[in-house]
Amino acid sequence: MNDMHAASTSAPLLTLDKVTFRHRGQTLLQNISLTLSSQGSTIVMGPNGAGKSLLMRICHGLLTPTSGRLHWHDTGGRPPRQAMVFQRPVMLRRSAIANVTYALAVQGTCWRDRKPLAREALERFGLTDVAHRPARVLSGGEQQRLALARAWALRPAVLFLDEPTSALDPAAIKAVEDAVTDFGRVGTRIIMNTHDISQAKRLGDDVLFLCQGRVVEHNNAESFFLAPRTRDASAFVRGELVW
Ligand SMILES: Nc1ncnc2c1ncn2[C@@H]1O[C@H](COP(=O)(O)OP(=O)(O)O)[C@@H](O)[C@H]1O
Ligand SMILES: [Mg+2]
Known part of the structure; x- marks a missing residue:
């Protein structure tokens, strides 16, 4: 995790400091420390059950960490205006x-x-x-x-998307991807979970790779896909880790 801050080329937006989430004796997110910069789009990837949705819910304020803390830099520690789009729309x-x-x-x-x-x-x-x-x-x-x-x-200011295209056909997927690009153009900070590697390559500036409740790698997208630094990320990029 030496590259934890590698993707932060602009001012910081959000820092997670030793965020842990436990439920019924199980540690579902463990000691997550990272900083997201204030620009671009972050793609969160990892096998099924890695904790991607939990992490997103914590960042969006829907769940409170068992320990550790979040700090939003631009807004005096408080969350900025934010929205979330789920895999299955809640209407x-x-x-x-x-x-x-x-x-x-x-x-x-x-x-x-x-x-x-x-x-x-x-x-x-x-x-x-x-x-x-x-x-x-x-x-x-x-x-x-x-x-x-x-x-x-x-x-x-920040838009969270949790696998927004998993249940959609190709035309609808394209519409969602175009929308994500449009949000990016108007300066909305994108944080998106997806298991679709080609989508991540199309949309991501940096990649956060989770495995078993830990951040295994955080790197800019190009480096992540070209030369993943860990065995788990390598296997994932080659399509060998089940999701
Ligand atoms: N609200 C919850 N309460 C307790 N356990 C949960 C909750 N949501 C998810 N989990 C468990 O936490 C782990 C990570 O889940 P999740 O974040 O949904 O994974 P991912 O989105 O990476 O597939 C899984 O083992 C899941 O069963
Ligand atoms: Mg999920």
């Missing part, structure tokens, strides 16, 4: 547009701004025609675009 039992305006309301956006922001986001993701349909009857691909539109409307 409320209401219309597509209401799912977006509701998220804006929760964020505290003034009611006057909610509809225009929601409409703009739906349009951006090609969802204008389905804006008034119940969100839960939309196709898997449409629901994932809706999840991205909802995140877009929130203007997050």
